[in-house]
Amino acid sequence: MAQQPGEPRLDRRTLLEKTGATTVAGAMVALAGCGGGGGNGDGSPEDGTDEREGTPAEDLERIDSLNFVTWTQSQKPGYFEQTRMMQSEFEELGIPSELIPQQFPQPYTNTLFETREYDMLMLGMEGAAYRLDPSFYLNTVLHSSNAETGGWNISGFEHDELDQLSEEQQRLIDQEERQSVVYDIQRIQKDQQAWTVYQSPNLASGFNSDNLEHPGEENTVPGEGFSSPFTLTTIETTEGGELDYGKVLTSIDSFNPLQADSADDIQFIEPFYDTLTKIGPSGRAENWLASDVTVEDDTTVVVTLKDGVTFHDGEPVTAEDVAFSYRFQQENKAPYVATYLEPMSEVTAGDGEVTFSLSEPYAPWSTLTMGQVPILPRHVWENVTEENDISNPANYENKPPIGSGPFEFSRHRDGSLLEMTAVDDHPFAPNIDTFRYRLYGNKSTAQQALLNGDIDVLDQLPSTLRGGVRDQSGLTLNFQTQHGLRTLLHNERRGMPFTDPAFRRALSYLIPRQRIVNQVYDGEATRGGSIIAQGNEFWHNPEVSPNTYDPEQARTILEEAGYAWDDDGRLMYPTDGSN
Template sequence: MNRMRIVLSMLAMIGACCLAATGQAGQELQWRHAIGIIEAPKYAAGFEHFAYVNPQAPKGGELKLSANGTYDTFNPALDKGNLAAGLLPRASSVTETLFKPSMDEDGTSYGLLAEAIAYPDDYSFAKFRLRPEAKWADGQPVTPEDVVFSFESFKELHPLYTTYYAHVIKAEKTGEREVTFTFDQKGNKELPMIVSELDILPRHWWQANGPDGKPRDISRTTLEPILGSGPYRIAAFTPGSTLRYELRDDYWGRNLNVNVGYNNFRNILYTYYTDDNVGFEAFRAGGVDYWMETTAARWATGFDFPAVKSGNVLRAELPNPYRTVGIMQAMVPNMRRDMFKDARLREALLYAFDFEELNRTVFYNGYKRIDSFFWGTELAASGLPQGRELAMLNDLRDKVPPEIFTTPYSNPVGGTPEKQRDNLRKAVGLLKEAGYELRGNKMVNAATGKPLAFELLLSSPRLEVVAVPYSNMLRKIGIEMTVRTVDSSQYINRLRSFDYDMTWTVWGQTRNPGNEQREYWGSASVNRQGARNYAGIADPAIDALIDKVIFARDRDELLAATHALDRVLLAHHYVVPMYYGNTARIAYWNRMSHPADLPQFAIGFPDIWWSKNP
């Protein structure tokens, strides 16, 4: 999963350095080398390296990877264009963050560009002290001015971070190597973690002239290789087609404890392919070194080629990256369209989706049905609400669906002709309640006679194996769903502007949800283009529950609030929950290797892997 790691709700920060900072109210603050979320950080200040790495891993060799579609920008601060692979904020090869996550702890980070953090008891601000040795690739030091510039740029130019940093009101230089973020809320334990994962960009480079003699503009896309402080640089590229990163011999942080055993490939080459199938053929032929398979059918039938049989290509199913990740993969009706404002219509769409039949005939029984917005974690609601969760929901009783107090959520079950007929009959009944009726073979609005028809927007042809059978099922009850697959650029632009009737998406959750919930289902994001509120949710009860999640005072309160939020989201039938697996299916050519024991919560690819032929 190409993921942007969201680390949430800070509970503890352990590991003192020897100096202290002074808070705004005179409180003496302790500088910390690590931020822990659920448990105290396991590595003490001054640790040599993470336990999961090979500190003797050889440096060298070339890693060949694939990417789909195209790219047209190297600017990570924008939500415009197609950002090149390898530059995604918080997972970039070129830029770096203030703190770096550990792969064998859930929600714990250690100092990278910053050597320490300090904050007061009320979480009203957070200070970071930059490392004196941190340098940009041109040799200039990383400064507080760079941090301020980066924060202001991301917050102004990228809609995701506009919401994510909504309660960070300013960043300012407060010392020679010190920068302070001020928050407009107290008690929001997540905010220090959020700003610790800010990607830092070089102000002096972005505000200078480019090779053409014209001023650079961070508000515009660019294909000029950007300057970073990270271990790699953009060495060569063919616009939209290929991209090569080269390991920097002069990287300032190569011997830093959080980097020992990391960044082992000399070159990382991305080749873009028109679609997933073409990329897989390149992998089979040896032109791509690593493949993460997301299609159960291909995993079951497509890996019988000679290199697998000879042992030159190795396969594994690993639970590691999913041990802390909650998943909701769904088809999402856009409630900005009037037809989808009625929850009964949305529920009818759920009854028309026969997961069991698809799992048997298409997926080789390789998936499980999703029944939570936090599926796969202890954050998922189950049974009926009790205890603290029930108390929270009672406070909102007149604003939430009444069935959440009496009926646990469950998906319809299909898989046989009899069950399918029963489900479609239920769907027709719900549509009748919503004001629709069958006229001939068409489901129409009883008042206007307008047929019930909409378009499902997809980003890849491989999703059609699910979309087409679903369309056929809907047609049995008179609903016309057109399936439209567009190229990646058009899909991203339409998604950002909410220009779709229904789409298909995946939300990933950590075990510590927080401020990003406003981005997903909060009223403040419903009309902001580029937000991930794809369903168009604007509900005061959900807003109230999101606040309870964000301001939870302890783990039990966080669990109760998240269960309540999950339960209400499900009861409104905002999405048609689909399916997922709880293991990562990977295949790779044996010309590379990895530590014998991979970290508890990650595969570590490519960060801690290495070439056998350096």
């Protein structure tokens, strides 16, 4: 039986005694070998110290059938098929499991962040723009401080050296220096199999090529399809100036930036509100409302604003509006941006410029903070609670939303439509006149709307629906390399064998990556190994390559780590957890 939460774990003194190391970080290196890209390329550390052959039978325990949480076949057939393929391979090596399909968002999200009731779990991460900055995966996801209930360290992974490097990359303002540390973290992640990343699918979009010209890679942000501000402001139609965009969602919950807490919420609000920067097609911050950004020192950033920008009610956008927006959302803990505002200790407005003082160096400031915090009109929000008799500004309906973005609110029918019109004098004035989100209950219905000509664009098309788009005249199927991930997680809170890097490495060699690419994604995916995908070109470490499918190598890794098999072929794992 796997060790349960709350049972003793290997303590610091025992860890140091067993490895001869003087620090916990050094001990982890000695035990698991934090060499680049998987050490010798065969799953073993470079120095070969990971061997523990000949474990006495009384120190071995027969592995139970594991709970393997996945998505439902009806909701995500591709996800379900991937886990079924992995389950079969694990079974061949004496590791039985039961697939536990769960519906998204519930109970799947509750399993991820609250109950943590799983042994293994298949997780799909989409390529949202903010995840291009390495802070999300290397700090929010992998740092041990985020392993608490509700945190993104879903597997409970702990590694002292990785924590130290994660904190360091958060502080490095120089991008080349930061990149070097980000590369080092990826080596540790891959060696430890903190997340067993195995796939990065291309983003499939169907669009009406009779009405639209593809904006080109220079105007598309990785993972965003046609929905990024760069794409929506540059795309052109052949006639009518109208663009209808299909979205699978039953309703739009709010237009209030202080209530938004998900990427879906932000996607609907973003066209109405400017930010100082945007994550651009390069995956790095590009000026938006800012005309210039000067980093005076590691904790002082001065932003000069573009001239002549106005809110949708005609009032000018001033430095005071920007300073107010940052203070107001920090004080009211706006859920989507609260974390990004934590480093700000002071903000002051000058003549057309804003100065940010940070409590400590914060590398993601230009991407995650200035690229995410919406600029609010002070005259609308300063007295919003008193004027609307509410206790919290998050309760303000904010309809219509008044921002300074490239699109202005036109109309909304809950559950079916959100329409907006172009702002002709915006610095990034759109080439189209009208943009509409049309909502559908499922992907099949949305795909039929595309085939019928009711919408012009549908992103994230599953392989099962691509054929109809590919075969229809006037429609084009487009694929974009992105930075989304498909990964296997081990619940390390349950102790052995999940806490053993050798066990996690072995299972990585059992995942038929290329077969999944071919059978599930029709060849439109990239085999993965690093938590920073290849589509995130600047931050991806090209030396961190995917493990190949190699069941014999998996068996060898387990044997050298002291595992064995009983007469029924069931895996027996060491109970002392000393590997």
